[in-house]
Amino acid sequence: MSTDSRHIQLMDTTLRDGEQTQGVSFTPVEKVSIAKALLQSLRVDRIEVASARVSQGEKEAVTSINEWAKQEGFAGRVEVLGFVDHTRSVDWILETGGEVINLLIKGSEKHCRVQLGKTLAQHTEDVLQTVSYALEKGLKVNVYLEDWSNGYHDDPDYVYGLMDNLQNAGISHFMLPDTLGVLSPDEVFSSFSDMCKRYPKLQFDFHPHNDYGLATANVMAAVRAGVNAIHCTINCLGERAGNASMAEVAVVLRDKMNMQLSIDESHIVRISAMVENFSGKRIAANAPIVGADVFTQTAGIHADGDQKGGLYKTKLGPERFSRTRSYALGKMSGKASLKKNLEMLELDLSEENQKKVLARIVSLGDSKQTITTDDLPFIIADVLESKSYQHIKLLNCSITSGLDLESTASLRIKVMGTTHVASGSGNGGFDAFVDAINKVMTQHNYTLPALADFEVRIPKGGHTSALTECVITWNCDGELRKTRAVHSNQVFAAVLAALKIINIQLHELGLSQV
Template identity: 80%
Template sequence: MNTQSLPATSLPRKIELMDTTLRDGEQTQGVSFTPMEKVSIAKALLQFLRVDRIEVASARVSEGEKEAVTCINEWAKQEGFADRVEVLGFVDHTSSVDWILSTGGQVINLLAKGSEKHCREQLGKTLEQHSADVLKTINYAHQQGLKINVYLEDWSNGYKDNPAYVYGIMDTLQHSPVRHFMLPDTLGVMSPEEVYASFTDMCQRYPDLSFDFHPHNDYGLATANVMAAVRAGVSAVHCTINCLGERAGNASLAEVAVVLRDKMAMDISIDESHLVRISNLVENFSGKRIADNAPIVGADVFTQTAGIHADGDQKGGLYKTRLGPERFSRTRSYALGKMSGKASLKKNLELLELDLSEEDQKKVLARIVSIGDSKQTITTDDLPFIIADVLESKNYQHIKLQACSINSGLDLESTVSLRVDIKGDKHQITGAGSGGFDAFIDAISKVLGRYDYSLPRLADYEIRIPKGGHASALTECVITWDCGSELRKTRGVHVNQVFAAIFATIKLINLQLHEMELTVSK
């Protein structure tokens, strides 16, 4: 990076990350963490992810909140993290301070009004009156031994509408024992240009003070705004896990950490190897699912889908960047589907330590593309099923299943309607049975009798899905048939287990009809 062309405030330096998942993140619609969930997340954030600070609650909310904050503070004190646990407090002189002290807390984040409009219309007070109230609470907190940070709520609109108000409250508080002045874009209305201009002004006007930026993501600009604020000179940035927060949420901690490290060469404390694990933890506790394409932590962001990309990686890592999965304890994968090419298949075969001939690879790839055309998801775990099915298949086409509809219900007989082509003759038949497969056997047996053929007895019937399989995984059905002098096994693969069994049956019928033809020809 050519740092000579950057302003002095953009040169590499330490940037603190404060995570507010447990406070601001709980303002997400429908999210409420239990005390034990809060404790688990707090431990993960400080001990494993190594964030610099965490904001864990708002004072005076509930007894459950008090229980959670007390537990977090007790653990943090034992582990040496006590001064890194922060609680939002209000301008109420003693009430918030006493509540925080009763939980063993050491830091208050005092919520003051950062806009003249909020001060006048919500509080009904003048700048001088509100500033006096804020100082009164600060002085009490300081006397009680708390460390103090101050939020200027709705600072972004306050600065835009009446900067003189912002300067006025800052002038009053600048010599008080406040460690961080925390400037929020409460409604997520700023652009990067506005962030840079306003923070440059604040940092230059008050050069001896430390400023935090608290962004929201209403315009999808939170991460870009963080970059602008850091260029302007802020010393800390507030984030949440998985963008939790009111409305469109807050800045993503994963995105901010990686962008500051990669794009701005800033010194941050985050241990990237734990980002995905903690993202999953918060996803489970919050009930808010993250998008599969969410940067860094999404399920699909290190998956190459196009065959041409897999080919480029195979030949020279052409589609790999600094943003590699290994940094985050993840692995790159190559999707299998209708866009797969030979390189995609080879990458998955390497992962499974399997080796197929070129001819067999072509057959397997053709089956993968065919399955992908039906919008089925194929995973590496599905691949052995497909390979086994393809490699044991013969190209006998004495019977072709052209259409099949199955109806089943609880405490109702299952029915099936089939359309099949047997040796060039087309048949449409129906059947009934105790289940979908039984109804299929009933229907197909009716027409096979016309060709002097009857299905052998089932000796065994086995259904399998891949280890760790998901609800949409391919299903493998292996049927063992009692053919008199021998037992024969056939296999079918499909996402629906009944159709997997039907394909295994069609395979046996084709084999035996072929053998019957060979016997007649002799």
């Protein structure tokens, strides 16, 4: 870890560069909401919110952001990308109440010559004309050296010449982008070290892209070389493979480089979710810091280590980000995983009952079902109420339903050692199953009792993938009896509950088991 602790500015460009993600276009209201969250809650140092002259809707959004920023004391921290067009970009920004222009200039000789058809001297003259006008109008001016990474590699003398021409022009930040994400950490360190030594009085920003998956590593290299400002986006939004992740950069700079930051990382996950919803771009469940699964231990041995001494916990704890650690339940679960979840629910089970519940969890996990802590009470209730009666055993069952079509059920079942095949139909899948099972059970002088009540539940706050609990109340010759069962499919939860009442009643009749 570095001991050279200093403050690093984080500039968020989700609303400008992040909006260049394929398929992403924030509405004005969404832009304002994200801007407020970034400055007021996450407390980033600066935000870049738009490109000048894009649209009327963009202009309205930037105006609203600037008005709010001035009222809340964030004036001067809202930036807009502008172009070398003398007055047009500057005037557009002024009309929105903006105070900062990030001027896009050509950072490579090839871009200057091929795209503009101009020499370095001609481009410099145009840049200085726009810079002069912006300063005259009271704007703060930063400049992006577009394609700087390739420009520095292909023709460093062009880059030096451009910097020499602009270094005394009143520019606040020289922002050096790896526009196409081509640099490695070694290349970043070498090039930025050179730039910082050649121009020690200038303020450099690094604007990385993630095409090689090296954005965060490249940020570390740039900071080691002396850079004091880094550009990021929420959820890595950006063109192609995206920009550097704000969440990753923040924790790496703090934990691995001992740098000081302004941001309040407890809001990172909430703002990540906001951007995810507004952008429509879903983040991976294993995305560092913000992913749904990154603070979940799956292996039982990890839960055991945490239970005995926090052996699998690190400085990167969920509490920093207003999250909690969880222990997954499934086929890899062990006793410690179950105990951790029972502690969270404040439940206490005997060792014998824990074994039964764990066996059921592993069985459900083998069928690839996702099991959450919210599912656990359903599983416990189901297991503790279950008897080991095996008078009837379902071997196979297929149930089909369709809109405005009668449902059908086909089943293969073993009753007291005899295998039966039957089919049934009805008004819904469970009704079709009851029709089929009664055709079998009448051969054994048994009919399912009538339903007195039927209840299907999922855990509070559960997802569509949650386990389903079905509780059926049966009218058994005037006596009300309940059975319950748990399954990911609500129809099959009802089927299993029905099999329980059959097993119970056959047992009471003293019949032989399967």
